[in-house]
Amino acid sequence: MTNLTLSKKTAFEVTANKAHKLLESLKKYEAFKTSSIKDTSYSMKISGNNDNNKLNRFELTYASILTNDEKDLEKLIEDEISEKVYRHISALEVLEDVADLKEAIFEFNVKNGLSSKLNYISKKKEHIRLLESYLLKSKASKTSLSEIVSRLKKLKDSAFERNEDFVFEYQFWDKEQIETELKTIKSTILKYEEEISQINSTNKLTIELFDSSKELLGL
Numbered sequence: 001m002t003n004l005t006l007s008k009k010t011a012f013e014v015t016a017n018k019a020h021k022l023l024e025s026l027k028k029y030e031a032f033k034t035s036s037i038k039d040t041s042y043s044m045k046i047s048g049n050n051d052n053n054k055l056n057r058f059e060l061t062y063a064s065i066l067t068n069d070e071k072d073l074e075k076l077i078e079d080e081i082s083e084k085v086y087r088h089i090s091a092l093e094v095l096e097d098v099a100d101l102k103e104a105i106f107e108f109n110v111k112n113g114l115s116s117k118l119n120y121i122s123k124k125k126e127h128i129r130l131l132e133s134y135l136l137k138s139k140a141s142k143t144s145l146s147e148i149v150s151r152l153k154k155l156k157d158s159a160f161e162r163n164e165d166f167v168f169e170y171q172f173w174d175k176e177q178i179e180t181e182l183k184t185i186k187s188t189i190l191k192y193e194e195e196i197s198q199i200n201s202t203n204k205l206t207i208e209l210f211d212s213s214k215e216l217l218g219l
Contacts, residue, residue: 007211093210
């Protein structure tokens with residue numbers, strides 16, 4: 001009976017910057033490793049054909065069969081099985097390490113007060129885009145509300161233009177106020193980014209990695 005026994009994890013003390021780099025490197029293999037164990041899913045085609053589940057299926061090329069000795073042939077089959085098991089173990093180890101690294105970084109961010117800063121930076125992106133759009137549409141001279149009302153009244157009173165749509169442009173915001181708000185948000189983001197960068201480059205956390213991940217990362 002073959003056991004999917006994972007290797008023993010090794011602990012490393014690294015800066016947060018290093019942890020982020022290791023996570024990004026491992027995530028490059030995430031899709032490939034997931035596909036390596038996709039055969040273990042219990043999903044079947046509607047037709048009932050479960051050929052996609054190839055856990056117990058092996059293919060040996062004729063060229064790979066170099067002998068007719070039964071012991072050698074048995075070893076050849078065992079090697080094929082071992083290789084498949086190794087791929088599955090490697091996939092599980094990398095996928096677990098990706099999840100554990102994300103959790104370790106999350107806990108680090110909470111512990112060092114970075115979560116709220118990261119959240120502020122993330123949620124203010126659309127805010128900045130909208131404020132910048134306001135500024136792009138700002139004009140030095142603005143049409144007053146009374147002018148628009150006067151035009152609308154004339155249209156309403158006109159017997160010849162009743163079927164026309166009333167289209168107008170009106171700068172409903174204060175340009176200087178928008179500029180001040182935008183400056184405040186951007187300066188806050190810059191301040192937070194500098195603080196985050198400083199903490200990530202100096203403060204350390206402990207991470208643990210399986211052998212498969214260490215091999216991929218060259219550790």
